[in-house]
Structure formats: C-alpha cells, structure tokens
Amino acid sequence: xxxxRKWYCTCTGEPVExxxxxxxxxxxxxxxxxxxxxxxxxxxxxxxxxxxxDDWED
Ligand SMILES: [Zn+2]
Numbered sequence: 082x083x084x085x086r087k088w089y090c091t092c093t094g095e096p097v098e099x100x101x102x103x104x105x106x107x108x109x110x111x112x113x114x115x116x117x118x119x120x121x122x123x124x125x126x127x128x129x130x131x132x133x134x135d136d137w138e139d
Contacts, residue, residue, distance in 0.1 A: 082135055082136060082137055083135075083136045084133055084134065084135055084136070085133070085134055085136060086131040086132070086133055086134075087131060087132050087133075087134055088112050088121055088129060088130070088131045089129070089130050089131065089132070090114035090116065090117065090119055090128050090129055090130075091128045091129075091130060092114060092116055092117040092119065092126065092128045093116060096130060097114065097116065099112035099113060099114055099120075099121075099129075100112065100113065100115055114128070114129070
C-alpha cells in the first residue's frame, strides 16, 4: 500500500487538480497549476492544498 498526495489549487475558488508538468526526462516531475502556475514548491499565494490517498492496489 502506498500513500500519496493529490494536489489541488484553489485559485479559482474551487479545488482544481494539478497536472504533471513533464517535458524534460532528466528533471523531476513537478505538479503545476495550469491557471496560475503555482507548484507545491512555489506557492506564494498559498492556494495549494493536498489530500492524502491510500493506494490499495500496491
Ligand atoms: Zn492555481
């Protein structure tokens, strides 16, 4: 079982799931809000929230 975080941005007033920004193979995959550009490591407006989910299939 793996616990992982699902990230959301609330910049629109509603939680919007972050998408993977994955265009460089050598770079770590980072989640980014397509609307405001916030990421878990750069969240100046503190709009990001996350939920911890259990993956029972692992
Ligand atoms: Zn946003």
